Amino acid sequence: xxxxxxxxxxxxxxxxxxxxxxxxxxxxxxxxxxxxxxxxxxxxxxxxxxxxxxxxxxxxxxxxxxxxxxxxxxxxxxxxxxxxxxxxxxxxxxxxxxxxxxxxxxxxxxxxxxxxxxxxxxxxxxxxxxxxxxxxxxxxxxxxxxxxxxxxxxxxxxxxxxxxxxxxxxxxxxxxxxxxxxxxxxxxxxxxxxxxxxxxxxxxxxxxxxxxxxxxxxxxxxxxxxxxxxxxxxxxxxxxxxxxxxxxxxxxxxxxxxxxx
Amino acid sequence: xxxxxxxxxxxxxxxxxxxxxxxxxxxxxxxxxxxxxxxxxxxxxxxxxxxxxxxxxxxxxxxxxxxxxxxxxxxxxxxxxxxxxxxxxxxxxxxxxxxxxxxxxxxxxxxxxxxxxxxxxxxxxxxxxxxxxxxxxxxxxxxxxxxxxxxxxxxxxxxxxxxxxxxxxxxxxxxxxxxxxxxxxxxxxxxxxxxxxxxxxxxxxxxxxxxxxxxxxxxxxxxxxxxxxxxxxxxxxxxxxxxxxxxxxxxxxx
Ligand SMILES: Nc1ncnc2c1ncn2[C@@H]1O[C@H](COP(=O)(O)OP(=O)(O)OP(=O)(O)O)[C@@H](O)[C@H]1O
Ligand SMILES: [Mg+2]
Numbered sequence: 001x002x003x004x005x006x007x008x009x010x011x012x013x014x015x016x017x018x019x020x021x022x023x024x025x026x027x028x029x030x031x032x033x034x035x036x037x038x039x040x041x042x043x044x045x046x047x048x049x050x051x052x053x054x055x056x057x058x059x060x061x062x063x064x065x066x067x068x069x070x071x072x073x074x075x076x077x078x079x080x081x082x083x084x085x086x087x088x089x090x091x092x093x094x095x096x097x098x099x100x101x102x103x104x105x106x107x108x109x110x111x112x113x114x115x116x117x118x119x120x121x122x123x124x125x126x127x128x129x130x131x132x133x134x135x136x137x138x139x140x141x142x143x144x145x146x147x148x149x150x151x152x153x154x155x156x157x158x159x160x161x162x163x164x165x166x167x168x169x170x171x172x173x174x175x176x177x178x179x180x181x182x183x184x185x186x187x188x189x190x191x192x193x194x195x196x197x198x199x200x201x202x203x204x205x206x207x208x209x210x211x212x213x214x215x216x217x218x219x220x221x222x223x224x225x226x227x228x229x230x231x232x233x234x235x236x237x238x239x240x241x242x243x244x245x246x247x248x249x250x251x252x253x254x255x256x257x258x259x260x261x
Numbered sequence: 262x263x264x265x266x267x268x269x270x271x272x273x274x275x276x277x278x279x280x281x282x283x284x285x286x287x288x289x290x291x292x293x294x295x296x297x298x299x300x301x302x303x304x305x306x307x308x309x310x311x312x313x314x315x316x317x318x319x320x321x322x323x324x325x326x327x328x329x330x331x332x333x334x335x336x337x338x339x340x341x342x343x344x345x346x347x348x349x350x351x352x353x354x355x356x357x358x359x360x361x362x363x364x365x366x367x368x369x370x371x372x373x374x375x376x377x378x379x380x381x382x383x384x385x386x387x388x389x390x391x392x393x394x395x396x397x398x399x400x401x402x403x404x405x406x407x408x409x410x411x412x413x414x415x416x417x418x419x420x421x422x423x424x425x426x427x428x429x430x431x432x433x434x435x436x437x438x439x440x441x442x443x444x445x446x447x448x449x450x451x452x453x454x455x456x457x458x459x460x461x462x463x464x465x466x467x468x469x470x471x472x473x474x475x476x477x478x479x480x481x482x483x484x485x486x487x488x489x490x491x492x493x494x495x496x497x498x499x500x501x502x503x504x505x506x507x508x509x510x511x512x513x514x515x
Protein backbone atom coordinates (compact mmCIF):
# COMPACT_ATOMS: atom_id res chain seq x y z
CA UNK A 1 0.00 0.00 0.00
CA UNK A 2 1.41 3.35 -1.05
CA UNK A 3 1.68 5.86 1.71
CA UNK A 4 2.97 9.36 2.24
CA UNK A 5 3.17 11.21 5.55
CA UNK A 6 3.36 14.97 5.41
CA UNK A 7 4.22 16.84 8.59
CA UNK A 8 3.56 20.53 8.19
CA UNK A 9 4.83 21.24 4.68
CA UNK A 10 7.38 18.46 4.42
CA UNK A 11 7.23 14.84 3.38
CA UNK A 12 8.63 12.90 6.31
CA UNK A 13 7.83 9.40 5.20
CA UNK A 14 7.29 7.80 1.86
CA UNK A 15 6.52 4.22 0.99
CA UNK A 16 5.76 4.03 -2.69
CA UNK A 17 5.96 1.53 -5.50
CA UNK A 18 6.65 2.52 -9.09
CA UNK A 19 3.06 3.47 -9.87
CA UNK A 20 3.63 6.83 -8.23
CA UNK A 21 6.29 9.46 -8.69
CA UNK A 22 6.63 12.32 -6.24
CA UNK A 23 8.67 15.46 -6.67
CA UNK A 24 9.05 18.15 -4.11
CA UNK A 25 9.79 21.73 -4.95
CA UNK A 26 9.58 24.70 -2.78
CA UNK A 27 10.97 28.03 -1.84
CA UNK A 28 10.83 29.94 1.39
CA UNK A 29 7.29 31.11 0.63
CA UNK A 30 5.56 28.04 -0.63
CA UNK A 31 6.11 24.31 -0.75
CA UNK A 32 4.80 22.35 -3.67
CA UNK A 33 4.43 18.63 -4.04
CA UNK A 34 3.83 17.09 -7.45
CA UNK A 35 2.40 13.61 -7.54
CA UNK A 36 2.20 11.73 -10.83
CA UNK A 37 0.01 8.67 -10.95
CA UNK A 38 1.53 6.45 -13.62
CA UNK A 39 -0.50 3.26 -13.35
CA UNK A 40 -3.54 1.94 -11.45
CA UNK A 41 -2.94 2.30 -7.73
CA UNK A 42 -4.11 3.14 -4.21
CA UNK A 43 -2.53 5.92 -2.22
CA UNK A 44 -2.94 7.10 1.37
CA UNK A 45 -1.72 10.47 2.53
CA UNK A 46 -1.59 11.45 6.20
CA UNK A 47 -1.22 15.12 7.02
CA UNK A 48 -0.18 16.39 10.42
CA UNK A 49 0.24 20.03 11.24
CA UNK A 50 1.79 21.37 14.41
CA UNK A 51 2.05 24.93 13.12
CA UNK A 52 0.38 27.08 10.50
CA UNK A 53 0.90 25.17 7.27
CA UNK A 54 0.77 26.35 3.69
CA UNK A 55 1.10 23.81 0.94
CA UNK A 56 0.29 23.16 -2.70
CA UNK A 57 -0.27 19.74 -4.16
CA UNK A 58 -0.61 18.86 -7.80
CA UNK A 59 -1.81 15.46 -8.95
CA UNK A 60 -1.44 14.31 -12.54
CA UNK A 61 -3.38 11.21 -13.42
CA UNK A 62 -2.11 9.86 -16.69
CA UNK A 63 -4.20 8.52 -19.54
CA UNK A 64 -6.17 5.40 -18.70
CA UNK A 65 -4.98 5.30 -15.08
CA UNK A 66 -7.24 4.79 -12.05
CA UNK A 67 -6.33 5.90 -8.58
CA UNK A 68 -7.99 5.60 -5.19
CA UNK A 69 -6.75 8.36 -2.94
CA UNK A 70 -7.44 8.37 0.77
CA UNK A 71 -6.44 11.38 2.84
CA UNK A 72 -6.66 12.05 6.52
CA UNK A 73 -5.63 15.31 8.18
CA UNK A 74 -4.99 16.14 11.79
CA UNK A 75 -3.74 19.31 13.31
CA UNK A 76 -4.07 23.00 13.78
CA UNK A 77 -4.12 25.29 10.82
CA UNK A 78 -3.88 24.73 7.08
CA UNK A 79 -3.98 26.64 3.88
CA UNK A 80 -3.98 24.15 1.06
CA UNK A 81 -4.20 24.32 -2.68
CA UNK A 82 -4.92 21.24 -4.76
CA UNK A 83 -4.86 20.72 -8.48
CA UNK A 84 -5.97 17.47 -10.04
CA UNK A 85 -5.22 17.05 -13.74
CA UNK A 86 -6.98 14.12 -15.33
CA UNK A 87 -6.06 12.79 -18.76
CA UNK A 88 -8.29 10.84 -21.09
CA UNK A 89 -9.98 7.78 -19.56
CA UNK A 90 -8.41 8.41 -16.17
CA UNK A 91 -10.22 8.29 -12.89
CA UNK A 92 -9.52 9.44 -9.35
CA UNK A 93 -11.65 8.49 -6.35
CA UNK A 94 -10.87 10.78 -3.47
CA UNK A 95 -11.96 10.18 0.06
CA UNK A 96 -10.97 12.71 2.70
CA UNK A 97 -11.39 12.92 6.43
CA UNK A 98 -10.46 16.19 8.05
CA UNK A 99 -9.88 16.54 11.76
CA UNK A 100 -8.40 19.99 12.10
CA UNK A 101 -9.09 23.34 13.74
CA UNK A 102 -8.78 25.83 10.95
CA UNK A 103 -8.53 25.14 7.26
CA UNK A 104 -8.85 26.84 3.93
CA UNK A 105 -8.76 24.51 0.98
CA UNK A 106 -8.94 25.40 -2.65
CA UNK A 107 -9.34 22.53 -5.06
CA UNK A 108 -9.22 22.64 -8.83
CA UNK A 109 -10.20 19.66 -10.92
CA UNK A 110 -9.20 19.72 -14.56
CA UNK A 111 -10.98 16.97 -16.44
CA UNK A 112 -8.84 17.33 -19.55
CA UNK A 113 -9.53 14.20 -21.54
CA UNK A 114 -12.69 12.41 -22.64
CA UNK A 115 -14.17 10.03 -20.07
CA UNK A 116 -12.05 11.47 -17.27
CA UNK A 117 -13.90 10.95 -14.00
CA UNK A 118 -13.59 12.10 -10.43
CA UNK A 119 -15.52 10.96 -7.38
CA UNK A 120 -14.87 13.15 -4.38
CA UNK A 121 -16.06 12.62 -0.81
CA UNK A 122 -15.22 14.82 2.17
CA UNK A 123 -16.17 14.16 5.78
CA UNK A 124 -15.39 16.79 8.38
CA UNK A 125 -16.34 17.88 11.85
CA UNK A 126 -15.87 21.62 12.01
CA UNK A 127 -15.30 23.19 15.42
CA UNK A 128 -13.49 26.46 14.51
CA UNK A 129 -13.31 27.63 10.93
CA UNK A 130 -13.32 25.63 7.74
CA UNK A 131 -13.70 26.82 4.20
CA UNK A 132 -13.66 24.65 1.10
CA UNK A 133 -13.67 26.04 -2.39
CA UNK A 134 -13.95 23.53 -5.20
CA UNK A 135 -13.82 24.23 -8.91
CA UNK A 136 -14.52 21.48 -11.37
CA UNK A 137 -13.61 22.17 -15.00
CA UNK A 138 -15.08 19.82 -17.56
CA UNK A 139 -12.56 20.62 -20.28
CA UNK A 140 -13.48 17.63 -22.44
CA UNK A 141 -16.63 15.87 -23.56
CA UNK A 142 -18.06 12.90 -21.64
CA UNK A 143 -16.31 13.81 -18.41
CA UNK A 144 -17.86 12.96 -15.07
CA UNK A 145 -17.68 14.56 -11.64
CA UNK A 146 -19.39 13.47 -8.43
CA UNK A 147 -18.72 15.79 -5.51
CA UNK A 148 -19.96 15.12 -2.02
CA UNK A 149 -19.16 17.38 0.92
CA UNK A 150 -20.47 16.29 4.32
CA UNK A 151 -19.82 18.33 7.43
CA UNK A 152 -21.06 18.50 10.98
CA UNK A 153 -20.65 21.90 12.58
CA UNK A 154 -20.12 22.00 16.34
CA UNK A 155 -18.89 24.30 19.15
CA UNK A 156 -17.44 27.51 17.63
CA UNK A 157 -17.54 26.08 14.15
CA UNK A 158 -18.11 27.98 10.95
CA UNK A 159 -18.23 25.84 7.86
CA UNK A 160 -18.43 26.84 4.24
CA UNK A 161 -18.61 24.86 1.00
CA UNK A 162 -18.38 26.65 -2.32
CA UNK A 163 -18.62 24.25 -5.24
CA UNK A 164 -18.54 25.39 -8.84
CA UNK A 165 -18.89 23.26 -11.93
CA UNK A 166 -17.90 24.53 -15.40
CA UNK A 167 -18.88 23.12 -18.78
CA UNK A 168 -17.89 25.19 -21.82
CA UNK A 169 -19.87 25.17 -25.02
CA UNK A 170 -19.17 22.19 -27.22
CA UNK A 171 -18.08 19.82 -24.45
CA UNK A 172 -21.01 17.43 -24.70
CA UNK A 173 -22.37 14.55 -22.59
CA UNK A 174 -20.77 15.64 -19.34
CA UNK A 175 -22.23 14.54 -16.01
CA UNK A 176 -21.98 16.78 -12.95
CA UNK A 177 -23.34 15.83 -9.61
CA UNK A 178 -22.82 17.66 -6.36
CA UNK A 179 -24.32 16.94 -2.99
CA UNK A 180 -23.44 19.25 -0.15
CA UNK A 181 -24.84 18.85 3.30
CA UNK A 182 -24.07 20.42 6.64
CA UNK A 183 -25.63 19.37 9.92
CA UNK A 184 -25.29 22.49 11.98
CA UNK A 185 -25.58 21.86 15.70
CA UNK A 186 -24.74 25.47 16.58
CA UNK A 187 -26.31 28.87 16.06
CA UNK A 188 -23.28 29.96 14.06
CA UNK A 189 -23.63 30.62 10.41
CA UNK A 190 -22.66 27.99 7.84
CA UNK A 191 -22.87 28.36 4.10
CA UNK A 192 -23.15 26.27 0.97
CA UNK A 193 -22.82 27.91 -2.42
CA UNK A 194 -23.39 25.58 -5.32
CA UNK A 195 -22.67 27.11 -8.71
CA UNK A 196 -23.18 25.59 -12.09
CA UNK A 197 -21.65 27.50 -14.99
CA UNK A 198 -22.90 25.51 -17.93
CA UNK A 199 -22.63 26.76 -21.45
CA UNK A 200 -23.80 23.58 -23.13
CA UNK A 201 -27.26 22.02 -23.39
CA UNK A 202 -26.12 18.47 -23.73
CA UNK A 203 -25.24 17.80 -20.10
CA UNK A 204 -26.66 16.12 -17.02
CA UNK A 205 -26.25 18.24 -13.91
CA UNK A 206 -27.66 17.78 -10.44
CA UNK A 207 -26.99 19.54 -7.23
CA UNK A 208 -28.42 19.42 -3.76
CA UNK A 209 -27.50 21.61 -0.84
CA UNK A 210 -28.81 21.29 2.66
CA UNK A 211 -27.96 22.99 5.94
CA UNK A 212 -29.91 22.29 9.08
CA UNK A 213 -30.24 20.47 12.35
CA UNK A 214 -30.94 16.77 12.30
CA UNK A 215 -33.95 15.93 10.15
CA UNK A 216 -37.09 15.99 12.31
CA UNK A 217 -38.77 13.07 10.61
CA UNK A 218 -35.66 10.95 11.10
CA UNK A 219 -35.58 11.99 14.75
CA UNK A 220 -39.26 11.06 15.14
CA UNK A 221 -38.68 7.65 13.60
CA UNK A 222 -35.81 6.83 15.95
CA UNK A 223 -37.55 8.21 19.02
CA UNK A 224 -40.70 6.26 18.21
CA UNK A 225 -38.61 3.17 18.93
CA UNK A 226 -37.74 4.41 22.44
CA UNK A 227 -34.47 6.18 21.68
CA UNK A 228 -33.86 9.44 23.60
CA UNK A 229 -33.43 12.65 21.59
CA UNK A 230 -29.73 13.02 22.39
CA UNK A 231 -29.02 9.46 21.44
CA UNK A 232 -31.12 9.71 18.28
CA UNK A 233 -29.07 12.74 17.27
CA UNK A 234 -25.85 10.82 17.89
CA UNK A 235 -27.02 7.93 15.74
CA UNK A 236 -27.96 10.24 12.88
CA UNK A 237 -24.66 12.13 13.01
CA UNK A 238 -22.62 8.96 13.22
CA UNK A 239 -24.53 7.56 10.25
CA UNK A 240 -24.11 10.77 8.27
CA UNK A 241 -20.35 10.86 8.82
CA UNK A 242 -19.74 7.18 8.18
CA UNK A 243 -22.08 6.84 5.22
CA UNK A 244 -20.30 6.20 1.94
CA UNK A 245 -16.83 5.74 3.46
CA UNK A 246 -15.18 2.76 1.85
CA UNK A 247 -12.02 3.35 3.80
CA UNK A 248 -11.16 5.05 7.06
CA UNK A 249 -14.25 3.99 9.00
CA UNK A 250 -12.16 3.32 12.10
CA UNK A 251 -10.39 6.65 11.86
CA UNK A 252 -13.75 8.39 11.43
CA UNK A 253 -15.20 6.52 14.40
CA UNK A 254 -12.28 7.65 16.56
CA UNK A 255 -12.82 11.26 15.58
CA UNK A 256 -16.57 10.98 16.22
CA UNK A 257 -15.87 9.51 19.64
CA UNK A 258 -13.80 12.55 20.57
CA UNK A 259 -16.88 14.75 20.17
CA UNK A 260 -19.72 12.45 21.13
CA UNK A 261 -19.44 10.06 24.04
CA UNK B 262 -54.87 -4.01 32.32
CA UNK B 263 -53.25 -1.50 29.99
CA UNK B 264 -56.05 -0.11 27.88
CA UNK B 265 -55.58 2.60 25.36
CA UNK B 266 -58.35 5.09 25.87
CA UNK B 267 -59.03 8.14 23.75
CA UNK B 268 -61.59 10.60 25.07
CA UNK B 269 -63.13 13.46 23.12
CA UNK B 270 -59.94 14.07 21.22
CA UNK B 271 -59.67 17.00 18.85
CA UNK B 272 -56.45 17.32 16.88
CA UNK B 273 -55.13 19.94 14.49
CA UNK B 274 -52.29 20.07 12.04
CA UNK B 275 -51.30 23.48 10.68
CA UNK B 276 -54.41 24.87 12.42
CA UNK B 277 -56.64 22.54 10.43
CA UNK B 278 -58.91 20.31 12.51
CA UNK B 279 -58.36 16.67 11.56
CA UNK B 280 -59.72 14.59 14.44
CA UNK B 281 -62.98 15.86 15.89
CA UNK B 282 -64.17 14.76 19.30
CA UNK B 283 -62.72 11.33 18.68
CA UNK B 284 -63.40 8.41 21.04
CA UNK B 285 -61.94 4.91 21.10
CA UNK B 286 -60.89 2.30 23.62
CA UNK B 287 -58.70 -0.71 22.90
CA UNK B 288 -57.95 -3.48 25.39
CA UNK B 289 -55.03 -5.92 25.39
CA UNK B 290 -55.82 -8.97 23.29
CA UNK B 291 -58.14 -7.03 20.99
CA UNK B 292 -57.60 -6.32 17.32
CA UNK B 293 -59.24 -3.21 15.94
CA UNK B 294 -59.32 -2.18 12.31
CA UNK B 295 -59.91 1.33 11.07
CA UNK B 296 -61.00 1.88 7.50
CA UNK B 297 -62.07 5.04 5.78
CA UNK B 298 -61.59 7.33 2.80
CA UNK B 299 -58.26 8.95 2.01
CA UNK B 300 -57.46 12.00 4.06
CA UNK B 301 -59.95 11.41 6.89
CA UNK B 302 -57.31 11.31 9.60
CA UNK B 303 -56.41 7.64 10.07
CA UNK B 304 -52.67 8.23 9.96
CA UNK B 305 -53.17 11.36 12.03
CA UNK B 306 -54.75 9.21 14.73
CA UNK B 307 -51.74 6.89 14.84
CA UNK B 308 -49.29 9.80 14.78
CA UNK B 309 -50.98 11.67 17.62
CA UNK B 310 -50.97 8.51 19.76
CA UNK B 311 -47.25 8.14 19.04
CA UNK B 312 -46.64 11.81 19.85
CA UNK B 313 -45.59 13.32 16.53
CA UNK B 314 -44.93 17.01 17.34
CA UNK B 315 -46.51 18.13 14.05
CA UNK B 316 -49.94 17.30 15.44
CA UNK B 317 -51.54 19.30 18.24
CA UNK B 318 -54.13 18.17 20.74
CA UNK B 319 -56.55 21.01 21.30
CA UNK B 320 -59.00 19.05 23.42
CA UNK B 321 -59.40 15.65 25.00
CA UNK B 322 -57.21 12.95 26.53
CA UNK B 323 -55.22 9.91 25.57
CA UNK B 324 -54.63 7.41 28.38
CA UNK B 325 -52.41 4.39 28.30
CA UNK B 326 -53.45 2.43 31.35
CA UNK B 327 -53.61 5.05 34.11
CA UNK B 328 -51.05 7.28 32.45
CA UNK B 329 -52.23 10.40 30.68
CA UNK B 330 -49.87 10.50 27.72
CA UNK B 331 -51.00 13.77 26.08
CA UNK B 332 -47.74 15.51 26.96
CA UNK B 333 -45.30 12.62 27.04
CA UNK B 334 -42.32 12.70 24.69
CA UNK B 335 -42.29 10.28 21.78
CA UNK B 336 -39.57 8.06 23.26
CA UNK B 337 -41.37 7.90 26.60
CA UNK B 338 -44.51 6.62 24.90
CA UNK B 339 -42.41 4.03 23.07
CA UNK B 340 -40.98 2.90 26.38
CA UNK B 341 -44.50 2.44 27.75
CA UNK B 342 -44.94 -0.13 24.98
CA UNK B 343 -46.56 1.91 22.22
CA UNK B 344 -45.40 1.10 18.70
CA UNK B 345 -46.23 2.56 15.31
CA UNK B 346 -45.50 0.73 12.08
CA UNK B 347 -45.60 3.66 9.71
CA UNK B 348 -47.34 4.13 6.39
CA UNK B 349 -44.17 5.58 4.93
CA UNK B 350 -41.15 4.45 6.94
CA UNK B 351 -38.19 6.84 6.84
CA UNK B 352 -34.89 6.11 5.20
CA UNK B 353 -31.94 7.01 7.40
CA UNK B 354 -28.61 6.86 5.63
CA UNK B 355 -25.63 5.34 7.34
CA UNK B 356 -27.42 4.18 10.51
CA UNK B 357 -27.47 0.40 10.25
CA UNK B 358 -30.62 -1.48 11.16
CA UNK B 359 -28.69 -3.58 13.65
CA UNK B 360 -27.14 -0.58 15.44
CA UNK B 361 -30.50 1.12 15.53
CA UNK B 362 -32.33 -1.85 17.01
CA UNK B 363 -29.56 -2.54 19.50
CA UNK B 364 -29.67 1.08 20.67
CA UNK B 365 -33.45 1.00 20.92
CA UNK B 366 -33.47 -2.25 22.86
CA UNK B 367 -30.66 -1.20 25.20
CA UNK B 368 -32.39 2.03 26.04
CA UNK B 369 -35.57 0.29 27.13
CA UNK B 370 -34.10 -2.83 28.65
CA UNK B 371 -31.28 -2.80 31.22
CA UNK B 372 -30.48 -6.48 31.08
CA UNK B 373 -29.96 -6.45 27.34
CA UNK B 374 -28.21 -9.57 26.09
CA UNK B 375 -26.33 -9.24 22.83
CA UNK B 376 -26.33 -12.94 22.04
CA UNK B 377 -30.07 -13.45 22.34
CA UNK B 378 -30.64 -10.20 20.43
CA UNK B 379 -28.60 -11.45 17.48
CA UNK B 380 -30.29 -14.82 17.58
CA UNK B 381 -33.77 -13.36 17.61
CA UNK B 382 -32.91 -10.84 14.90
CA UNK B 383 -31.58 -13.62 12.72
CA UNK B 384 -34.64 -15.81 13.23
CA UNK B 385 -37.12 -13.00 12.57
CA UNK B 386 -35.30 -11.91 9.41
CA UNK B 387 -35.52 -15.51 8.18
CA UNK B 388 -39.20 -15.84 9.12
CA UNK B 389 -40.03 -12.64 7.26
CA UNK B 390 -37.99 -13.80 4.25
CA UNK B 391 -35.94 -10.61 4.32
CA UNK B 392 -32.43 -10.54 2.86
CA UNK B 393 -29.79 -11.24 5.51
CA UNK B 394 -27.82 -8.18 4.43
CA UNK B 395 -30.72 -5.92 5.38
CA UNK B 396 -29.71 -6.04 9.02
CA UNK B 397 -26.46 -4.33 8.21
CA UNK B 398 -27.76 -1.86 5.66
CA UNK B 399 -28.79 1.67 6.59
CA UNK B 400 -32.34 1.94 7.97
CA UNK B 401 -34.60 1.37 4.96
CA UNK B 402 -31.76 2.55 2.73
CA UNK B 403 -32.59 1.48 -0.78
CA UNK B 404 -35.35 -0.81 0.55
CA UNK B 405 -38.33 -1.39 -1.71
CA UNK B 406 -41.78 -0.41 -0.45
CA UNK B 407 -42.52 -3.97 0.63
CA UNK B 408 -39.13 -4.42 2.30
CA UNK B 409 -39.72 -1.30 4.35
CA UNK B 410 -43.01 -2.70 5.61
CA UNK B 411 -41.34 -5.95 6.58
CA UNK B 412 -38.70 -3.95 8.40
CA UNK B 413 -41.44 -2.35 10.52
CA UNK B 414 -42.71 -5.82 11.45
CA UNK B 415 -39.17 -6.90 12.27
CA UNK B 416 -38.87 -3.98 14.68
CA UNK B 417 -42.18 -4.90 16.29
CA UNK B 418 -40.95 -8.43 16.98
CA UNK B 419 -37.68 -7.22 18.46
CA UNK B 420 -39.08 -4.39 20.58
CA UNK B 421 -42.10 -6.34 21.87
CA UNK B 422 -44.62 -3.53 22.25
CA UNK B 423 -47.87 -4.02 24.16
CA UNK B 424 -49.84 -1.64 21.93
CA UNK B 425 -49.21 -2.05 18.21
CA UNK B 426 -50.41 0.35 15.53
CA UNK B 427 -49.87 -0.68 11.91
CA UNK B 428 -50.67 1.99 9.36
CA UNK B 429 -51.35 0.42 5.95
CA UNK B 430 -48.84 -2.32 6.58
CA UNK B 431 -50.29 -4.17 3.60
CA UNK B 432 -49.69 -1.50 0.97
CA UNK B 433 -46.72 -2.31 -1.23
CA UNK B 434 -46.71 -6.01 -0.34
CA UNK B 435 -47.00 -8.69 -3.00
CA UNK B 436 -49.39 -11.60 -2.32
CA UNK B 437 -46.70 -13.83 -0.82
CA UNK B 438 -45.28 -11.05 1.35
CA UNK B 439 -48.79 -10.14 2.47
CA UNK B 440 -49.28 -13.68 3.72
CA UNK B 441 -45.89 -13.68 5.47
CA UNK B 442 -46.54 -10.33 7.14
CA UNK B 443 -50.14 -11.18 8.05
CA UNK B 444 -49.15 -14.46 9.64
CA UNK B 445 -46.17 -12.87 11.36
CA UNK B 446 -48.43 -10.26 12.98
CA UNK B 447 -50.80 -13.02 14.06
CA UNK B 448 -47.90 -15.02 15.56
CA UNK B 449 -46.87 -11.99 17.52
CA UNK B 450 -50.46 -11.46 18.63
CA UNK B 451 -50.77 -15.03 19.85
CA UNK B 452 -47.45 -14.92 21.70
CA UNK B 453 -47.64 -11.52 23.35
CA UNK B 454 -51.36 -10.74 23.42
CA UNK B 455 -50.89 -7.04 22.62
CA UNK B 456 -53.62 -4.64 21.65
CA UNK B 457 -53.53 -4.03 17.90
CA UNK B 458 -54.83 -1.13 15.85
CA UNK B 459 -54.71 -1.69 12.11
CA UNK B 460 -55.32 0.87 9.43
CA UNK B 461 -56.03 -0.60 6.03
CA UNK B 462 -57.90 -0.03 2.80
CA UNK B 463 -58.18 -3.66 1.81
CA UNK B 464 -59.96 -6.74 3.02
CA UNK B 465 -57.17 -9.07 1.90
CA UNK B 466 -55.02 -8.31 4.99
CA UNK B 467 -57.93 -9.49 7.10
CA UNK B 468 -57.67 -12.94 5.53
CA UNK B 469 -54.77 -13.37 7.95
CA UNK B 470 -55.42 -10.94 10.76
CA UNK B 471 -58.84 -11.43 12.31
CA UNK B 472 -60.22 -8.27 13.85
CA UNK B 473 -62.59 -8.12 16.80
CA UNK B 474 -63.83 -4.68 15.84
CA UNK B 475 -64.02 -2.77 12.58
CA UNK B 476 -64.49 0.99 12.62
CA UNK B 477 -65.31 3.25 9.74
CA UNK B 478 -63.80 6.67 10.01
CA UNK B 479 -64.93 9.72 8.09
CA UNK B 480 -64.23 13.42 8.59
CA UNK B 481 -62.17 12.89 11.72
CA UNK B 482 -64.68 10.67 13.52
CA UNK B 483 -65.70 7.05 13.82
CA UNK B 484 -69.07 6.88 12.11
CA UNK B 485 -69.72 3.18 12.40
CA UNK B 486 -68.34 0.28 14.43
CA UNK B 487 -69.17 -3.40 14.21
CA UNK B 488 -67.57 -6.83 14.06
CA UNK B 489 -65.56 -8.21 11.14
CA UNK B 490 -68.65 -8.59 8.98
CA UNK B 491 -68.61 -4.84 8.43
CA UNK B 492 -65.62 -5.22 6.11
CA UNK B 493 -67.77 -7.03 3.58
CA UNK B 494 -70.40 -4.33 3.72
CA UNK B 495 -67.73 -1.71 3.07
CA UNK B 496 -66.33 -3.61 0.10
CA UNK B 497 -69.79 -3.99 -1.38
CA UNK B 498 -71.34 -0.63 -0.62
CA UNK B 499 -68.44 1.80 -0.32
CA UNK B 500 -68.01 4.51 2.29
CA UNK B 501 -70.57 6.96 0.91
CA UNK B 502 -73.52 4.74 1.69
CA UNK B 503 -72.29 4.03 5.21
CA UNK B 504 -71.71 7.71 5.73
CA UNK B 505 -75.30 8.50 4.77
CA UNK B 506 -76.88 5.76 6.83
CA UNK B 507 -74.91 6.38 10.01
CA UNK B 508 -75.62 9.19 12.38
CA UNK B 509 -73.02 8.76 15.07
CA UNK B 510 -70.87 6.29 16.95
CA UNK B 511 -72.65 3.03 17.43
CA UNK B 512 -70.32 1.09 19.61
CA UNK B 513 -70.19 2.32 23.20
CA UNK B 514 -66.96 1.46 24.92
CA UNK B 515 -67.79 2.32 28.54
N1 LIG C 1 -48.08 17.29 8.52
C1 LIG C 1 -49.19 17.68 7.87
N2 LIG C 1 -49.26 18.91 7.34
C2 LIG C 1 -50.38 19.34 6.71
N3 LIG C 1 -51.48 18.60 6.56
C3 LIG C 1 -51.48 17.37 7.06
C4 LIG C 1 -50.34 16.83 7.74
N4 LIG C 1 -50.61 15.58 8.13
C5 LIG C 1 -51.87 15.34 7.71
N5 LIG C 1 -52.40 16.41 7.08
C6 LIG C 1 -53.74 16.48 6.48
O1 LIG C 1 -54.64 15.90 7.37
C7 LIG C 1 -55.62 15.14 6.67
C8 LIG C 1 -55.64 13.72 7.20
O2 LIG C 1 -54.44 13.07 6.82
P1 LIG C 1 -54.13 11.56 7.20
O3 LIG C 1 -52.77 11.27 6.72
O4 LIG C 1 -54.40 11.36 8.64
O5 LIG C 1 -55.21 10.80 6.32
P2 LIG C 1 -55.47 9.25 6.16
O6 LIG C 1 -56.85 8.98 6.64
O7 LIG C 1 -54.38 8.47 6.79
O8 LIG C 1 -55.44 9.07 4.58
P3 LIG C 1 -54.85 7.89 3.65
O9 LIG C 1 -55.91 6.84 3.60
O10 LIG C 1 -54.71 8.54 2.32
O11 LIG C 1 -53.57 7.42 4.23
C9 LIG C 1 -55.27 15.23 5.21
O12 LIG C 1 -56.08 16.22 4.64
C10 LIG C 1 -53.83 15.66 5.21
O13 LIG C 1 -53.53 16.43 4.09
MG1 LIG D 1 -52.84 7.31 6.07
